[in-house]
Amino acid sequence: KRAEADEVVGMLSGNLEKIAEHGRRADGIVTSMLAHSRGSSGERQSVNVNAMVEEALNLAYHGARAQDQSFNITLERDLDRCAAPIELVPQDVTRVLxxxxxxxxxxxxxxxxxxPDAAFRPALKVTTRELGNEIEIRVRDNGTGIPPFFTTKPTGEGTGLGLSISYDIITQQHGGTVEVDSTFGEFTEFTIRLPRVQRPASQAVIQSPRGA
Ligand SMILES: Nc1ncnc2c1ncn2[C@@H]1O[C@H](COP(=O)(O)OP(=O)(O)OP(=O)(O)O)[C@@H](O)[C@H]1O
Ligand SMILES: [Mg+2]
Structure with missing residues (x-):
């Protein structure tokens, strides 16, 4: 009896630790969302883009599962092992992801x-590519596609601000680009490119003593 109880307590405290950890992460993201909507921007950090993608994918997946237990999707990853660290505002790019x-x-x-096709399996694929002076992140799903005449989610299901803020974070804050390719009824693919050098050389020199 005692051993069983100890085991359950051990398991529960492990779970609590995980919940607390995810809570802290969510807190970081919310804080950065608020900072962004106020117009101030977070600090750039050198990050491993694959780790950032992996973490965001886990958060999104578990978030969706928490909202709907029946949610399921095949996740595919094609992460470039040669991806070198890149300086960006991780919380903001995570928010985009x-x-x-x-x-x-x-x-x-x-x-x-x-x-109508019972064999259809929802799938989402994330690809990263090291392009030397930039890093590319592709997000492709085999969903509804974006209709030729744009529709949105039913009122109340989303703010509809996601893409416009995402676009700002990538283009204004990081000097990157966002492209979208979609066939209605087949797929949607977003391609983000984040440049490595987005500061004038003089500033880059001042910032460089932190090392590579
Ligand atoms: N991968 C996709 N496939 C099909 N439609 C999409 C896709 N991504 C975006 N859309 C369309 O673009 C709309 C706007 O997306 P956006 O992320 O800006 O807002 P939202 O998801 O509706 O709300 P929020 O992100 O604030 O919860 C979506 O409601 C949807 O109609
Ligand atoms: Mg959205």
Missing amino acids: LNLFGNGFYAATKRSREA
Whole structure:
């Protein structure tokens, strides 16, 4: 009896530790969301883009599962092992990724609900590529696609601000680009490119003593 109780207590405290950890992460993301909506921006840090993608994917997936126990999707990863560290504002780019993953999950789930084809399996694929002076992140889902005449989620399901803020974070804050390719009823693919050098050389020199 005593041993069993100890085991359960051990398991519960392990779970609590995980909950606390995810809570802290969520807190960081919310803080950065608020900072962004206030117009101030977080600090750039040198990050491993693959680790950032992996963490955002886990957060998005478990977040979606928490909201809907029946949620399921095949996640594919094609992460460039040669991806070198890049300086960016990790919380803000994570926020962009969370939105793209969330949108992809939503669209793929929607298609599977509406698809007459029982063999359809929702899937989302993330690809990273080291391009030397920039890093590319692709997010592709086999969902509904973006209709030729743009529709949005039913009122109340989203703020609809996700993509416009995502676009700002990538283009204004990081000097990158966002492209979208979609075939209605088949797929949607977003491609983000984040440049390595976005400061004038003089400033880069001042900042460089931190080392590579
Ligand atoms: N991967 C996708 N597949 C199909 N449609 C998409 C996809 N991504 C975005 N969309 C369309 O673009 C709309 C706007 O997306 P956006 O992320 O800006 O807002 P939202 O997801 O509706 O709300 P929020 O992100 O604030 O929760 C979506 O509602 C959807 O109609
Ligand atoms: Mg969204």
